[in-house]
Amino acid sequence: MPKLTVDGIEVEVPAGATVLQACELAGKEVPRFCYHERLSIAGNCRMCLVEVKPGPPKPQASCALPAAEGQEVRTDSPLVKKAREGVMEFLLINHPLDCPICDQGGECDLQDQSVAYGRGRTRYTENKRAVTEKYMGPIIKTAMTRCIHCTRCVRFAEEVAGTDEIGALYRGENMQITSYLEAAVKSELSGNVIDLCPVGALTSKPYAFEARPWELTKTSGICVMDAVGTNIRIDARGPAVLRVLPRVNDDVNEEWASDKTRYAPLGLSKRRLDKPYVRRAGKLEAASWAEAFAAVKTGLSDLSGNQIGAVAGELLDVESMVALKDLMKSLGSDRFECRTDGMALPGGGAGAYRFNTGIAGIEDADVVLLVGANPRWDAPLVNTRLRKAVVKKGAKVFNVGPEVDLTYPVTQLGDGAVLGKLPKAAADALKSATRPAIIVGAAALTRGDAPAILAALGKIARAAKIGAEGFNVLHTAASRVGGLDIGFTHDGGIAEVLGSGLKALIVHGADEIDTNLEGVFKVYIGHHGDLGARGADVILPSASFAEKDGTYVNMEGRVQRSYRAVFAPGDAREDWAILRALSEVLGSKLPYDSFAALRARIAAEWPHLAEEGIAPASGEIDFGTGGDFDAAPIGRFIHDFYLTNAVARASEVMQDCSATLLHGAPALEAAE
């Protein structure tokens, strides 16, 4: 624990800290471009120069200098001021003065720091360097003349994303940042380089020339594109969500977000259901809310109890599902299910369906067994953690299921049946591990032989003495753990809910399964005209995740709150309000008149949902007695990363990503 002084302030820093970190601890701002807390140290921008004694009589790059006992650091001396002005002047030599037409304007590190630390005027009269534009795919817009060669994007691609696609070619003044052969960057995390870029060299293509940062209303939200529960900031202007950025949460997403988190929400303004529809003579016609409710009432008349079913989709908040469950109960039905994909889970408490090791905790795992999971697509930000475990800490990963490129070395074991008798190397590794983890994915749990897989996992866990803390279900649906927490489930699963005896079905935002059943009256509550709305007899337009307050429970069981960024378009209403109004028409009024009352009702039955964070879960897991393995190989659960839900499918950026990055369509040149 070296002690040193920064501008006369004494600080004690952890061993291995840098001088820059010591300065921050002392509350001193040190300007920087290339240094980033979550990337390796490059030390090539030279902006963080400080004066350090003892040492050579010249300013030193604080980001790459280890803090040592007794150092005297000055960040406020004339020498430092002059050094910063000099570095700034060099950086600006080749940087164009195009801030008025640059998308980074207003949130640009170079702009801010040149105001704070620059000389204010230039002495440079020569020609500036120009660099040709580079194509980097549908998400990253480039203006490489603005690049200051900090190499943050290169380090991110190599270290965090694990896809070495970006590099620095040539040298000296000719140095250029580019992707290999100017191909599209294929990483599902590529959008993060836009945030990392301290200048306007890499900006967001879909957001190009849309808005200035000071025009935007910024709202805290939770991403519903996967079950990670990425903390996001929704930037909106008027009724439109213009972009989504990650918020820092070290327990969940660090400060990254997947491309789907960032750009799927652009689909919120497309294909929206903005007024109620009623099917008359085989055709859907726009209707008023009163007409739509009346049509539901007619459709449900003479039906009772379990003739009415309900399914909850993947993007729902807890409040919406509770309201739907309450409505179903009041109608006398327990025929409702949130596991639309037919996922089988072990019995027991909440620990039986959670990602118990935790998203941050999986970094410390030393042996990981993946079963039917493709974390790179199922949950990209869990994959970055696994990558850290493997690359930085030397963890071993074994995979059962189809072979996938997870960006780190994985030992392929084979298919489901191999779980019956694990190869000796894997079994021994699990046994001798100090923090082993089993991650079972939707591809395995949605199969007919899921009971056999679970029973085999139970045996493996017992043999290797892996408790609940090492058992993880890798969910893909944002609503799933919340739905399981509130018991939005049916004993026979989705097959029985949609099975015989069903006369009417309320489909609440479930777009991933076919809910058009012969002779069944179908009510669709949702926000996008997608698969679920097709064939509906009544459509009730609801609010998307950005248009309502809501509680989401991520795969670890972490309760997080999201807030309304914009209002739902047209006549669309918040889900709970729709269900509350509908219940009155159906003659079984739900007992809450406000969102606060609904939350109070939830808190009364499930106290853990009233507080943000992870509530402890019972560690008891019943893996069942098993069954026979199916010979068919385990497939992939997600077939197209970019188009996994109705919002993403409506987003033109996601369609473009899917076409160019996954299906090899030729990239379209912008018409400019």
Place this chain on the structure above:
Amino acid sequence: MSHAASATPEQHHAFDGFDWTPENAKRVKVILARYPEVRKQSAVMPLLDLAQRQVGAQTKTQGWLPIPVIEFIAGLLGMPYIRVLEVATFYTMYNLAPVGRHHVQVCGTTPCMLRGSDDVMKACKDKGLAKGHTTADGLFTLTEVECMGTCANAPMVQINDDNYEDLDYASMTRILEELAAGKAPKTGPQIDRQNSAPVGEQTSLKEYMA
């Protein structure tokens, strides 16, 4: 280098399926044996050089590094393509486009310039060489380079693996003519001096002379 002529896709594709010749395959084994298995990426520079020489031997030129060759070496060393491309583009000794049979690299940095590199450059131009281009007969490619560390014998050029030093217009012209005629001109200083020893007789430390 970025300002040099770039290769066409056809020129790159001509090297699809590149593999070592039997002699070079033996050399590769020797090169790889210098580094521990987990650090075999360290072999990237000698292997790029070897590959460039093999391409040169195949095309009877000084060789260059087509994309399929870069990817072949990346595959051999388990490196991402971009990392090998970074190395190949960083060092000017790796050619990114085809060059002629003789790669004439004229130093134009200050010591050489003061000692007459403009004359050397003019000799090249008068023989039909142009900066960044290969002559029509495929014999010469001219590149102006920065300091090659032979300042004591300025001005100098490097042609292929050899240095020619203490040049002037006449000696440079003669060297180019001899190369064009398929002869091997004398390398090193083109005036009466040994290596970088003083011209003529010794000029200092005379008291130590026998």
